[in-house]
Amino acid sequence: MTPKSFKLFKILGISIELDASWFIIFFFVVWTLSTSLYKLNLPGVTLNINIILSIVTAILFFSSVIFHELAHSVIAIKEGLNVKKIILFVFGGAALIDDEPKTPGAEFRISVLGPASSLFLALFFFIFSQMFENYQYLYIPGLFLFNINLILAFFNLIPGFPMDGGRIFRSFVWYISGNYLKSTKIAVTFGKIIADLSGLWLILIGLFLYQAADSSLKQAQIKLGY
Numbered sequence: 001m002t003p004k005s006f007k008l009f010k011i012l013g014i015s016i017e018l019d020a021s022w023f024i025i026f027f028f029v030v031w032t033l034s035t036s037l038y039k040l041n042l043p044g045v046t047l048n049i050n051i052i053l054s055i056v057t058a059i060l061f062f063s064s065v066i067f068h069e070l071a072h073s074v075i076a077i078k079e080g081l082n083v084k085k086i087i088l089f090v091f092g093g094a095a096l097i098d099d100e101p102k103t104p105g106a107e108f109r110i111s112v113l114g115p116a117s118s119l120f121l122a123l124f125f126f127i128f129s130q131m132f133e134n135y136q137y138l139y140i141p142g143l144f145l146f147n148i149n150l151i152l153a154f155f156n157l158i159p160g161f162p163m164d165g166g167r168i169f170r171s172f173v174w175y176i177s178g179n180y181l182k183s184t185k186i187a188v189t190f191g192k193i194i195a196d197l198s199g200l201w202l203i204l205i206g207l208f209l210y211q212a213a214d215s216s217l218k219q220a221q222i223k224l225g226y
């Protein structure tokens with residue numbers, strides 16, 4: 001990673017660190033929460049409360065990311081791997097693990113626990129939001145954290161190596177072929193296809209949105225009599 005990082009604390013012998021680039025995404029998340037989620041859903045709220053809620057929610061969101069990486073790390077340590085640290089940076093979080101898993105089973109267990117832990121958190125925040133349904137200040141953040149953890153779980157399951165889903169995919173190929181190098185090559189190639197497809201998918205969404213915007217513009221023009 002980049003040389004400048006800040007040590008937060010140590011848990012289970014793993015150092016949790018913030019990369020300098022993380023502050024950009026933290027600010028962006030707080031800003032987005034404040035100007036969209038809380039501004040729209042809590043219209044009567046004061047600016048101070050809005051900002052406090054946004055900061056607390058953002059901290060809980062990044063804590064969820066640390067929880068996800070910790071889940072990977074705990075199993076990695078159990079499988080005899082050396083976890084150097086967990087670092088949050090501008091694109092999310094990463095557990096820096098020294099070496100590769102020794103067996104396909106170990107690879108599968110380490111990879112699957114991350115998304116599983118995010119699903120667990122999603123369930124937790126869903127129950128939390130339902131418990132405080134009548135308290136908007138708890139209900140809205142609870143619902144947001146439910147959604148974001150659900151997204152985190154499924155996004156990571158996309159089989160694009162080296163994401164969790166790609167590693168799970170490699171563990172299957174590795175298990176069947178018995179060949180680590182070959183399975184890595186297949187997973188990387190497959191990951192590239194997924195990346196191309198998601199690029200294509202974004203273009204299609206873009207075209208669809210453009211089309212939708214265009215037709216609503218036409219509708220507006222018809223209404224206005226142009």
Ligand SMILES: [Zn+2]
Pocket residue numbers: 068069072114115156164
């Ligand atoms: Zn993960």
